[in-house]
Amino acid sequence: MGAVKNKRMPRAVREQQMLDAAVRTFGQRGYRSASMDEIADLAGVSKPLVYLYLNSKEDLFTACIRREAVALTAAVRAGVGPGLTADRQLWEGLRAFFTHTAQNPDGWSVLHRQARTHGEPFAAEVAAMREELVAFVTELILVAAREAHRDPSLPEHEVAGLAEALVGAAESLAAWANATPGVSAKQAAATLMNFAWAGLGGLMENRPWSPPPPLDSHG
């Protein structure tokens, strides 16, 4: 009966089912431990069909990374509506990010952990997604600085560094939130917003933290 139903499915739908099964298996059991047998079983198809459609374990894993990367960046972009104030844009972006990673823990594990741990070609796929997120956050910060300053007086290096800091903090917090019982997506987003905004907010208002003078003259 399952076979009859399966026969009517278009290839695109079958492929998505295989990818769903693969993301779950890679995310939960790790890239090396996951077998093509269990992925095919979970997808309800034969192993030769998985190979026919997706070629090899490496190609299947790459397809998983790409699909999850596109889904995550799309979720963040969709969360940040136009016409919002800078702090609300950041808040909505963070909420979208943490909601997506909380709802797709296997996809996040594939991107944040598995793809980075199993060699350069996979790590490069995630690096590309990360660059896109950093560029997106850089643009958000530049817009916020323009709003706050009238003139965009934050140096470019500083903005790029702040975007790297924010993305690194978000990655780290998402992994922690998914591994820590009782931490909701909204709490994780609020923690990072508190951490980031009052700091970014201070910068926007030209109130940077100033390094203290050296403790002693020979320090």
Added chain:
Amino acid sequence: MGAVKNKRMPRAVREQQMLDAAVRTFGQRGYRSASMDEIADLAGVSKPLVYLYLNSKEDLFTACIRREAVALTAAVRAGVGPGLTADRQLWEGLRAFFTHTAQNPDGWSVLHRQARTHGEPFAAEVAAMREELVAFVTELILVAAREAHRDPSLPEHEVAGLAEALVGAAESLAAWANATPGVSAKQAAATLMNFAWAGLGGLMENRPWSPPPPLDSHG
């Protein structure tokens, strides 16, 4: 002449030379591309001696990760002197971190990139170091909160999340600073301090950023 000189060296000194050469080679060429031949050449010893002392490429790489992890955490701990105010402690810790990663770019590449990209046993070594840094930062934040509040009213989850965010931001910024010409260790530390402190500082003074009300009632 080199051989005569080498013969007088104690094993511990020779091993450090091998590790120096290995960190440089793994950091610059990557774990997979690095060959035991070039590591032995760079250390000025024979390849059999490297195998005799450090057993295998895997064990040599593990020894590199452990040495670099100990050096980095020791540098951060040494940077944070006792009896400083909370913001100065954080500043000195960040300066020590970014100075160490800037002065040891190959060691940082081994820890942040190579060790994470080449399988679970190596990634687990770095995860242990990371946990130690997170615990250290958690303690710093707790002390700061006690200083600021008299009573330690930041919830434990919140502090753990802030520490994860700070460590993630620092890792991300260090990789960026090492890859970006013209960004000094002090600048990277100042960027993160500005980002983090005014934010953390706002929290310490019970001035968290508040989520805005929903844009519309069906939002």
